[in-house]
Amino acid sequence: MATLIVGGGIIGLSTAYYLSETQDVVVVDTAPELFRCASGRSGGYMSRLWYGPEVAPLGKLSFRLHAEAAAAHDGAAAWGYRRTTAWSIKSAGRRPETEYAEERLPKDGAMPPWVFGDPAESYVLDGEDDCAQVNPRLLCEHLYRTCVARGVRIIHPCVVESVAGTKAVRSATLRHLVTGAAETVSIGAVVFATGAWTADAFKRALPAASYTPPVSALAGFALVLSSPRVPYVGTDAPVDPDAHPSTDVAYYLDAPAPSAEPQASAIDVTQALFVRPAAGESWSPEIFLRANGEIFYAGLNEASYEPPVIARPAPAYTKDPLASSRQSATFASALAAMTEAAIIAPGRNKFDAVLESARNLLGPDVSVLRRSVCVRPVTPSGDPIIGLVPPERAAGLANVYVCAGHGPWGISLSLGTGRVMADIVTGQPVSADVSALAP
Structure with a gap:
């Protein structure tokens, strides 16, 4: 079954970018036009080193992945990588x-x-x-086009009204904001990567959950x-x-x-x-x-x-x-x-x-x-939240993940975050230790 990613910004698309190498992915975003907030409007500065100990392994991984992507896809011309x-x-x-x-x-x-x-x-x-340094909007567009070419379904403006299942996530109800029509999709996992709106999106989809992502x-x-x-x-x-x-x-x-x-x-x-x-x-x-x-x-x-x-x-x-x-x-x-x-x-x-x-x-x-x-x-700790929400805190459902709260480092940490989230969702060895960032 597909993985549903709630959020079509740089973190959601980076996760879809790596997940789509091995499985079906659906991305949902409420925005009428993508990349009109932090993902497309931030500075685009990237560092290998400027992180605390909990985030440092992810920072080094992401910096390397950015360099590799730029070398493989002419990032210098395509998204201004320098x-x-x-x-x-x-x-x-x-x-x-x-x-x-x-x-x-x-x-x-x-x-x-x-x-x-x-x-x-x-x-x-x-x-x-x-x-x-990159132009963040152009990097987002590269990720978008690659995901679409791989068959990722990107739906917007659309809201996830509910996520349901017995013991594990099995379906999600979507509401298309242009037509008002509802749609149910079969899923095996859901990743909340909605930036500053992550807490709202999580509580809307899982109102019985005892956990609320502390993202503001x-x-x-x-x-x-x-x-x-x-x-x-x-x-x-x-x-x-x-x-x-x-x-x-x-x-x-x-x-x-x-x-x-x-x-x-x-x-x-x-x-x-x-x-x-x-x-x-x-x-x-x-x-x-x-x-x-x-x-x-x-x-x-x-x-x-x-x-x-x-x-x-x-x-x-x-x-x-x-x-x-x-x-x-x-x-x-x-x-x-x-x-x-x-x-x-x-x-x-x-x-x-x-x-x-x-x-x-x-x-x-x-x-x-x-x-x-x-x-x-942003989060109270200053670090992003990356990982599985324990089922007892997610209304009894397994396979609920949160990936948000990157503060000013969303662009810099994007590809590393996407790689690690894909590893976690698919049960592969994790490319960087993010255990300290778990919900």
Whole structure:
């Protein structure tokens, strides 16, 4: 029987990617268009080493699998895979705009040339052996296409209303959100990999379970920028940073350019900057230069942000999950009020603060290409939850798994997580020790 994966983001698709090598897989997601949240809108920075002892084996496995996948499928062109140099810099604080009369770059050229002015301190954290960079949406699209080619059934927008069986999982009832129609599928296992929505999805499908995955949402406000000091070969035109659209579907503010073609390359070796704030600054920017020359600028988070949930019948929508066009006017109109209330209104000052920081560090002439709210799934421990839920905590059902809570490391840990989850579900030797991460 098939394995049902609840969640079509980077973790769900990575699990489907490896499971589909040996068995049938069904993936269900509530989103009208996939990859419109953390899976497609995060920074895409990947590390081999930056984990605690419980996660370290998974981190090393995943970093290796990312490198192998890029080598096998031309990830450099397909999803912007690059080895990266990571810098730690200390902000020099806010400067008067008059100080930008000319660039004040370090004389030895050690700092990336797209940093506009001298930081107070700087040093290299990691070199190319230990960190890398991808465009996360393009990586998701590669996983999606590979899964579909293998026969994986990906259903969305759709919600899992219930999971049932006697002693073990045997079926699931799905509700298609466009038509409202119900469907029952035969399954032998279910994996909940729904990111920040994992607790809600789990309790909806298994209301009698005593266990609830302790996964909550941490919203990050990000800008994607271009700079005249970096060759940019992307296709997005700058947007007005003072304009706040209110008709886009939840999770994005600005839609990305089409990405069906291989990604053009402007950068051979990408760079990452982790900024330590100066006195009086309250947050730490994280800045990633991508292969096409765009700069991802983030680091300002909001723990009280409540991500919107789509779990009801909806009007017609664009059926191509990889299309970057806007949703239909009817669907966008239906969500406009929710989007304004849940994303734009509380995010106005956040985006303004991110842009002010970017102009201070990268120069007042940077252009805004996209804005996004990246909703990351976090746990109280800071570590992901990966493994089998004991039957006594899953309403007496065996073969119920949870795979969520990766925080800022979802992209980095994605392929390793998918490989390990496939091992666990199929009863194979586990490729990395994740026993400390079990539910």
